[in-house]
Amino acid sequence: MKPRLLLHVVLLVLTAFCVRAAERKPNIILIVTDDQGYRDLGCFGGDQIKTPNLDRIAREGVRATNFYVTWPACTPSRGSLLTGRFPQRNGLYDMVRNDMVNYGHRFTWEEYLVSPEMTLGLDPRETTIGNVLQRAGYRNAVIGKWDMGQAKRYLPLQRGFHYFYGHGNNGIDYYTHERYGVHSMFRNNERTAADKGVYATDLFRREALQFVRENASRPFFLYLPFNAPHSASNLEKDSLQVPEKWLGFYPGLDPKDKRARYMAMVSCMDDAVGELLDTLRELKLEQNTLIMFFSDNGGSGPGDNKPLRGGKSSMFEGGIRVPFLARWPERLPAGKVCDEFLTALEVFPTFCAAAGAKPPAGVKLDGHDMLPILAGKAKSPRTEMFWQRRADKAARVGNFKWADSAKHKGLYDLSVDIEERNDLSAEKPDVLARVKARFDAWRKEMDAAEPRGPFRDY
Ligand SMILES: [Ca+2]
Numbered sequence: 001m002k003p004r005l006l007l008h009v010v011l012l013v014l015t016a017f018c019v020r021a022a023e024r025k026p027n028i029i030l031i032v033t034d035d036q037g038y039r040d041l042g043c044f045g046g047d048q049i050k051t052p053n054l055d056r057i058a059r060e061g062v063r064a065t066n067f068y069v070t071w072p073a074c075t076p077s078r079g080s081l082l083t084g085r086f087p088q089r090n091g092l093y094d095m096v097r098n099d100m101v102n103y104g105h106r107f108t109w110e111e112y113l114v115s116p117e118m119t120l121g122l123d124p125r126e127t128t129i130g131n132v133l134q135r136a137g138y139r140n141a142v143i144g145k146w147d148m149g150q151a152k153r154y155l156p157l158q159r160g161f162h163y164f165y166g167h168g169n170n171g172i173d174y175y176t177h178e179r180y181g182v183h184s185m186f187r188n189n190e191r192t193a194a195d196k197g198v199y200a201t202d203l204f205r206r207e208a209l210q211f212v213r214e215n216a217s218r219p220f221f222l223y224l225p226f227n228a229p230h231s232a233s234n235l236e237k238d239s240l241q242v243p244e245k246w247l248g249f250y251p252g253l254d255p256k257d258k259r260a261r262y263m264a265m266v267s268c269m270d271d272a273v274g275e276l277l278d279t280l281r282e283l284k285l286e287q288n289t290l291i292m293f294f295s296d297n298g299g300s301g302p303g304d305n306k307p308l309r310g311g312k313s314s315m316f317e318g319g320i321r322v323p324f325l326a327r328w329p330e331r332l333p334a335g336k337v338c339d340e341f342l343t344a345l346e347v348f349p350t351f352c353a354a355a356g357a358k359p360p361a362g363v364k365l366d367g368h369d370m371l372p373i374l375a376g377k378a379k380s381p382r383t384e385m386f387w388q389r390r391a392d393k394a395a396r397v398g399n400f401k402w403a404d405s406a407k408h409k410g411l412y413d414l415s416v417d418i419e420e421r422n423d424l425s426a427e428k429p430d431v432l433a434r435v436k437a438r439f440d441a442w443r444k445e446m447d448a449a450e451p452r453g454p455f456r457d458y
Contacts, residue, residue, distance in 0.1 A: 025137070025219040025355050026328065027280075027289040030347070031273060032081070032223075033266075034074065034145060034171075034230035036323065037299020039306045040266055044323045046304065049263045050249060053274030054325060057293060061327025062374045064338040068385055068396075069297055070345060072312060072319035074170055075147050076389075077296045077344065078225065082128045082148065082159075084348025084365040088388060088443075091452025096120040096149060097170045104235060106181045117169050117179075120454040121149015122159070127360040129348045130160025133221045136357035142166060143207045144225040146186075157189055161223070164188050165207040167200075171233030174200040174241040179233045199243055201228050201265070205272035209279055216283045219355070226272075229265035231301065240302070242268060262302035290328040290354050292347065298322065309420045315394035315403040316420055320387060326374050328354075333376060340380035341396075346370040364449070386442040395439040400424075402435040411435065 038044060041051045043058035044065075070080040075095045076087035087093035098115040101107075112118060122128075130140045141163040142156040149155070150168035157164055167177065167184040175197055177185040185192055185203075195203050208224050231239035246264035247253075253260035273293075280286045298319040299305050300312035310316025324342070326332060331354075345367030352359050353369040372378035387394040392405030399415040410423030411432050425432050451458035 024288060026330070027219055027285055028133070028138075028221045028351055028354060029276070029289060029291045030081075030221075030223050030225075030351075031291065031293040032078070032144075032225040033269060033293075033295045034225070034227050035297060035300050035303060035312055036229055036266060036295035037303030037305040037311065038295075038308050038318065038321060038323055039304040040229075040263075040295075040299055041323050043325070045306070049304075050267050051270040053270045053277060054293065056274070056277065057291060057325045057327045058335075060329065060334050061291070061325060062332050062336045062338050064324040064326070064340070064342055064374065066339050066341050067294060067322060067324035068320050068343045069294070069322055070320075070343065071387065072297050072314060072389060074145075074230075074296055078145075078147050079122050079126075081344045081347045082122070082130070083126045084129065084345060084359075084367055085126075085363075086345070086366050086386070086446060088446035089364065089366065089449045089452070090126050091123045091454060091456060092121075092148070093388070094390070094455055095170065096147075096454070101180045101233070106235065109182065112182045118150050121151060121154030123452040123454065124153055124158075125452065127363055128160045129351050130156070130221065130223070132160070132348075132352060132357050132360060133355055134160045134162070136219075136355050138219050138221045138355065139215045140221045140223070141207075141211045142223045142225070143211065144204045144223075145171075145227045146225070150184075152189055155186065155189055163211060166204065166225075167227070169233075171227060171230055172200065173232045173234040173236075174227075176234070180235060199241070199268075201226060201268050201272060202243075205275060208272070208276055212276065212279055212283070212285070216285060221351070221355075224276075225296070226269050228269040229262050229303070240265060246271075258302040287329045290331070290351075291326065292350075293323075293325040294344065295322040307419055310407060313389075314407045315387060315389070315392050315405040316408045317401070317414070317418065320394070331371065332374055336374075336376060338374055338376070340373050341382045341385075342370055342373065342380055343367060343382065343385055346382075384438055384442075386439055388443070393439060395435050395442070397435045397438050400431055400435050402432065402439070 039046045041054050043055040069077040071077040079092035083090045140161040142161050144166045146168045172179050172184045232241045240261035242264040246268040247255045249267050298311045305318035308318035310318035349369045373380045385396045394403035401412045411425045412420040
């Protein structure tokens with residue numbers, strides 16, 4: 001073949017390849033961890049905890065330092081990322097657990113069936129990101145903690161997912177998979193006891209790897225919400241359950257020490273993430289897979305949120321600002337740190353944009369596509385964010401953060417006071433009034449939104 005002809009052939013093949021690559025929808029993997037603190041990763045400054053695989057995502061992708069969830073605890077935070085809407089708009093603005101368990105109550109099955117954990121969930125009229133990606137041709141799975149309700153109408157198969165393996169409720173014992181005596185592991189719509197005795201993180205690892213292998217030839221969406229490192233929901237003293245092997249990861253630390261056990265739980269989860277990354281590489285899916293990672297709320301107990309103040313359930317930054325990572329080699333730069341103001345409300349529109357899927361018609365979304373921002377090509381359009389948990393309220397307007405809550409009151413300038421130590425309420429009454437007015441306007445908008453269950457009386 002003459003050199004010029006050969007060149008033409010090569011160019012034609014390359015063009016065809018590029019067109020196909022551009023048309024191919026990316027795979028999407030959303031990893032959410034449970035109560036992992038802002039500094040409970042090496043790449044966020046954790047100097048003792050070992051997370052080599054999450055650190056690898058940061059090295060090969062983007063680490064966002066200024067990312068918030070919508071609620072300082074599990075259920076509403078997760079409802080928001082699945083719907084792209086404030087908890088106060090989608091109706092799931094509190095937990096759906098039964099607090100009797102806090103007093104050591106052990107449910108009978110008959111009691112459990114009529115408890116809030118079974119009867120409440122994400123309003124069936126809400127559209128999930130699963131619904132949207134399913135319509136766009138994706139194969140979807142939830143593997144891990146669902147937490148959106150356990151009655152059949154609330155389970156993932158009825159909410160836009162093809163496969164579910166995990167627990168429907170808020171938390172379980174890592175080995176028995178019971179929640180205070182009630183067996184809680186599901187495969188699709190049925191409870192299963194087939195894996196009883198196996199550590200939950202290892203099961204979610206197994207199922208995630210299998211799902212990726214089975215769907216390597218078509219676009220897939222894997223929502224992988226680990227229950228780690230949340231404490232176990234059991235009536236035993238050992239609530240920080242972790243296999244011995246992972247305690248061995250921290251030689252010299254007392255295996256009974258809560259922080260050591262917690263770190264081992266994180267490292268076990270991190271190792272599962274590592275095998276997932278290796279599998280994507282082996283299957284040649286690495287380049288065209290968008291991986292996103294964040295914690296559903298701030299760390300509690302043995303978690304480390306430094307330099308942020310407070311933790312889970314508080315309106316301090318430590319309750320709502322969480323570690324965030326994203327990697328998509330075809331579209332995002334490697335080793336980038338993004339300090340732009342972003343929230344979990346951005347996840348839904350971002351996945352729509354990545355998949356080339358139309359956002360649901362007639363549904364008010366509260367966020368925006370963050371791909372250009374993570375890529376460093378645009379500034380975040382977000383200038384405000386609002387939170388409410390029962391009587392606790394907070395707002396961020398620009399760099400000013402205001403809260404009026406049981407644990408946290410005052411006005412802080414986050415640009416110079418990320419630790420929220422210097423209350424400026426008395427010094428800057430005009431700013432305080434402006435931020436409060438923005439909160440009131442947001443609250444009015446939420447009250448005027450089309451009512452959704454399960455808590456609102458309408
Ligand atoms: Ca949580």
